[in-house]
Amino acid sequence: MIKVGDKLPSMKLSMATPEGPKEVSTDDVFKGKVVMFAVPGAFTPTCSAKHLPGFLQSYDAIKAKGVDSVVCMAVNDAFVMGAWAKDQGVDGRIVMLADGAGAFTKALGLELDLVARGLGVRSQRFALVAENGVVKHLAVEAPGGFEVSRAEAVLAAL
Numbered sequence: 001m002i003k004v005g006d007k008l009p010s011m012k013l014s015m016a017t018p019e020g021p022k023e024v025s026t027d028d029v030f031k032g033k034v035v036m037f038a039v040p041g042a043f044t045p046t047c048s049a050k051h052l053p054g055f056l057q058s059y060d061a062i063k064a065k066g067v068d069s070v071v072c073m074a075v076n077d078a079f080v081m082g083a084w085a086k087d088q089g090v091d092g093r094i095v096m097l098a099d100g101a102g103a104f105t106k107a108l109g110l111e112l113d114l115v116a117r118g119l120g121v122r123s124q125r126f127a128l129v130a131e132n133g134v135v136k137h138l139a140v141e142a143p144g145g146f147e148v149s150r151a152e153a154v155l156a157a158l
Helices: 045-057 059-063 078-088 103-108 151-157
Strands: 012-017 020-025 033-039 069-074 094-098 111-114 120-123 126-131 134-140
Touching: 012 078, 020 078, 033 045, 033 151, 045 059, 045 069, 045 078, 045 094, 045 151, 059 069, 059 151, 069 078, 069 120, 078 094, 126 151, 134 151
Parallel strands: 033 069, 069 094
Antiparallel strands: 012 020, 012 094, 033 126, 111 120, 126 134
């Protein structure tokens, strides 16, 4: 599993934009100071009711700490991430990063096997702070947990 001090893998992913999916490099996404939180899936209960809304509510406070961008990642495709962004009123504030095949999540060592529940392999719930692609803070939730990766915890870590 990735840890503080490690460089994030250089890969191509998709980003949901108003014009549709756009291929992006993680090298570009993680330029500067970036907060990323990952969720098991778009439109899932905790992710939609608490995780993404918390980062939307704390967005200005996070940016005020010198953060260049806030990224939400899920093992979903860019179309789903775009629809979820629209549903949640993201309005371009948060980068909606799609790890459709889970390759980035696996490279981080943070995959979550939910095959038995019919959801496939997803991402664990976590948050990280990176500066120019180097992990400075990493908070991975215990199974079923929602404490260390919530917006308030990340804000306190900044």
